[in-house]
Amino acid sequence: MNLRRLIAISRKEVFQVLRDTRSLLIVLLMPLMLMSVLGYGVNLDTKHIRVFALDEEGSQASQDLLRRFSSSEYFDLAATVTDYRALATALDDGRCQLAIVIPYDFSARMHDGRPVNIQALVDGSDNNTAELAIGYAQGVLASYGAVVQAEYLRKSHAPSVNPVLAVEPRTWFNEDLESKNFIVPGVAAIVMAVVGVLLTSLTVAREWERGTMEQLISTPVTSLEIIIGKLLPYFALGMFDTAACAAIAVFWFQVPFRGSLIALSVGSGIYLIAILGLGFWISVATKHQLAASQIGLVTAFLPSFLLSGFTFPIDQMPPGVQPFTYFIAARYYIVILKSVFLRGTSLGFLAGPLIALVIYAGAMVLLAKLSFHKSLA
Amino acid sequence: MMASNGYSVEVEELVKRFGDFTAVDRISFQTRTGEVFGFLGPNGSGKSTTIRILCGLLHPTSGRAIVAGYDVVESPELIRRNIGYMSQKFSLYADLTVFENLRFYAGMYGVPAVELRDRIDWALEMAGLRGRESSLTGTLAGGWKQRLALGCAVLHRPPILFLDEPTSGVDPLSRRLFWELIQQMSGEGVTIFVTTHYMDEAEYCNRLALMNGGKLIALGTPTELKLGSIRGSLLLLECDRLGEAIERVRRLDGVRDVAVFGNALHIVVSDAAIAPTIRGALESDGIAVAALKVIRPSLEDAFVALTTRHDADADAEVSS
Numbered sequence: 001m002n003l004r005r006l007i008a009i010s011r012k013e014v015f016q017v018l019r020d021t022r023s024l025l026i027v028l029l030m031p032l033m034l035m036s037v038l039g040y041g042v043n044l045d046t047k048h049i050r051v052f053a054l055d056e057e058g059s060q061a062s063q064d065l066l067r068r069f070s071s072s073e074y075f076d077l078a079a080t081v082t083d084y085r086a087l088a089t090a091l092d093d094g095r096c097q098l099a100i101v102i103p104y105d106f107s108a109r110m111h112d113g114r115p116v117n118i119q120a121l122v123d124g125s126d127n128n129t130a131e132l133a134i135g136y137a138q139g140v141l142a143s144y145g146a147v148v149q150a151e152y153l154r155k156s157h158a159p160s161v162n163p164v165l166a167v168e169p170r171t172w173f174n175e176d177l178e179s180k181n182f183i184v185p186g187v188a189a190i191v192m193a194v195v196g197v198l199l200t201s202l203t204v205a206r207e208w209e210r211g212t213m214e215q216l217i218s219t220p221v222t223s224l225e226i227i228i229g230k231l232l233p234y235f236a237l238g239m240f241d242t243a244a245c246a247a248i249a250v251f252w253f254q255v256p257f258r259g260s261l262i263a264l265s266v267g268s269g270i271y272l273i274a275i276l277g278l279g280f281w282i283s284v285a286t287k288h289q290l291a292a293s294q295i296g297l298v299t300a301f302l303p304s305f306l307l308s309g310f311t312f313p314i315d316q317m318p319p320g321v322q323p324f325t326y327f328i329a330a331r332y333y334i335v336i337l338k339s340v341f342l343r344g345t346s347l348g349f350l351a352g353p354l355i356a357l358v359i360y361a362g363a364m365v366l367l368a369k370l371s372f373h374k375s376l377a
Numbered sequence: 378m379m380a381s382n383g384y385s386v387e388v389e390e391l392v393k394r395f396g397d398f399t400a401v402d403r404i405s406f407q408t409r410t411g412e413v414f415g416f417l418g419p420n421g422s423g424k425s426t427t428i429r430i431l432c433g434l435l436h437p438t439s440g441r442a443i444v445a446g447y448d449v450v451e452s453p454e455l456i457r458r459n460i461g462y463m464s465q466k467f468s469l470y471a472d473l474t475v476f477e478n479l480r481f482y483a484g485m486y487g488v489p490a491v492e493l494r495d496r497i498d499w500a501l502e503m504a505g506l507r508g509r510e511s512s513l514t515g516t517l518a519g520g521w522k523q524r525l526a527l528g529c530a531v532l533h534r535p536p537i538l539f540l541d542e543p544t545s546g547v548d549p550l551s552r553r554l555f556w557e558l559i560q561q562m563s564g565e566g567v568t569i570f571v572t573t574h575y576m577d578e579a580e581y582c583n584r585l586a587l588m589n590g591g592k593l594i595a596l597g598t599p600t601e602l603k604l605g606s607i608r609g610s611l612l613l614l615e616c617d618r619l620g621e622a623i624e625r626v627r628r629l630d631g632v633r634d635v636a637v638f639g640n641a642l643h644i645v646v647s648d649a650a651i652a653p654t655i656r657g658a659l660e661s662d663g664i665a666v667a668a669l670k671v672i673r674p675s676l677e678d679a680f681v682a683l684t685t686r687h688d689a690d691a692d693a694e695v696s697s
Contacts, residue, residue, distance in 0.1 A: 002487065008480070008484025011481075012470065012477070016473070019472050210471075212469065212470055215469065215526075215529075218433075218460070219482065220485070374433075374453070375434060375436065
């Protein structure tokens with residue numbers, strides 16, 4: 001490896017990027033754009049589920065139960081209707097996601113200590129919200145049931161009225177369970193996947209298309225010098241974007257940053273090499289800008305978004321899909337990002353994902369080098 | 378390092394196939410150190426493929442090629458240090474300035490830092506680009522681009538220079554300037570290997586190899602090719618009613634070929650002595666003959682004669 005040739009290639013690449021408005025715009029605007037779209041747009045919090053209720057009894061007790069729904073932050077008691085048909089229409093129209101039916105013999109049964117059935121109808125077209133709605137509704141009903149039972153026992157002069165088990169949940173790392181804190185740090189992984197793969201996937205393909213590669217490979221420059229020389233400027237741009245994402249996350253979205261900048265930089269640097277290597281490999285293999293950018297989008301952006309654990313937790317994916325996530329570099333980086341931002345984990349505890357990324361990065365650069373022939377055919 | 382036997386390029390039974398298509402078909406030749414060696418032939422005759430093999434950009438299917446003493450298959454990297462290459466298509470960076478392109482290629486060829494400034498100055502001077510160092514290369518006119526490309530290819534003073542159709546699409550004045558530079562470098566001992574399809578440029582070459590359909594069909598100095606190509610003599614006929622004259626002359630015994638050249642005819646005959654017979658035959662048909670004389674064939678005559686003979690031989694081979 002000849003240092004002067006390396007520098008000459010990097011310098012040339014810098015001049016070209018600086019004169020290419022399109023690339024510059026991608027580098028400068030992508031963090032802002034994706035941060036605002038994903039930071040504001042992706043909200044996985046299910047709060048304020050709209051509830052319609054049919055209270056067939058209309059007693060003090062049934063009102064009491066409904067009040068428990070309206071006072072929960074997860075539910076909005078939107079309306080109380082008088083017949084079953086109205087309830088069904090409301091679910092049909094999507095005016096509510098959950099409908100509660102309190103039977104006419106609600107208090108009578110409770111008074112006698114007989115079991116009461118509360119009907120809950122859920123709009124299952126959004127299964128995520130539906131499951132959460134059922135879970136929260138059961139929680140509300142269970143706590144109400146516990147109170148009723150305690151009351152019943154007290155009245156019947158039972159010796160002990162204390163509940164046997166009480167759970168006092170307490171969330172660590174993301175105390176308010178805000179999905180913003182879960183989503184925003186991960187956006188950096190998406191931004192870098194887009195910027196890194198898109199820009200590098202064009203750089204070699206462009207030289208083949210314009211014919212400049214033929215001249216370049218007639219010189220003594222080696223393929224590794226071309227690869228590394230071209231990667232260096234994009235590495236700098238990628239790190240700039242990482243810093244921009246981190247700054248936006250902390251100062252604009254107020255996501256806590258509890259870890260060290262060193263851990264963030266080391267993790268980001270290795271991830272960036274992996275991503276740039278992937279883009280480079282695509283570029284070397286396709287030799288055409290259009291094909292390279294399409295493949296880049298499909299292999300980098302979409303999987304980083306869908307399969308990395310950024311939007312959907314990996315352990316909740318179908319078992320058939322889970323093995324594929326190991327081939328997504330963002331999978332490892334998102335673990336690092338979330339740990340550094342929210343848990344304040346130090347480098348030592350991130351050895352697993354870091355080693356995975358180092359292997360990934362090495363494999364990508366090696367594949368790029370192996371597929372890059374200084375030959376026209 | 379130069380080959381000790383006086384040859385810069387040695388090619389032996391070189392073959393290059395792309396699938397079923399044979400682009401280069403068992404060609405052999407040598408290029409002497411310091412000569413301007415021209416590769417002449419129609420498009421698709423295998424000139425560019427050969428030059429790319431010699432620069433180590435394509436792998437030959439079989440055969441051997443030695444450039445600057447190194448085998449193209451075994452040590453392409455050593456060859457790349459010793460050659461300059463200008464590809465057919467303009468291939469410098471249009472979005473870099475003139476100076477940036479020169480500095481980039483100086484870096485690629487490892488021009489020592491102490492010489493860098495001198496070599497770039499020399500290239501700017503040679504290409505006539507002084508004062509345009511900071512122009513974007515894409516904005517230059519064709520002739521300047523071409524000379525800049527030449528400048529970039531010779532920054533490291535390579536002993537062998539490969540030029541693939543260096544003057545295609547360049548205006549005549551720039552072409553002449555370019556060839557003056559080529560002659561100058563050849564005078565300094567650089568071996569120049571150049572492909573072209575301009576006949577006037579071929580005249581500048583010390584030796585020519587004529588390619589057709591992947592085969593090397595003739596090799597020699599321009600004069601040798603001109604004389605050797607025509608079996609017999611070449612007559613120039615200036616007369617009126619050219620169309621009728623062609624038909625009349627073609628039917629005469631001892632006439633091999635008749636072709637229109639401008640507003641005259643070129644007649645290939647076995648023996649110049651039948652000239653009076655031709656004149657007599659035309660005049661008896663009432664065709665006025667303004668001139669009929671023996672001429673030396675031009676390179677174009679040689680090119681046409683050699684390629685048609687080669688095509689005819691190839692057809693005969695196919696039909697037999």
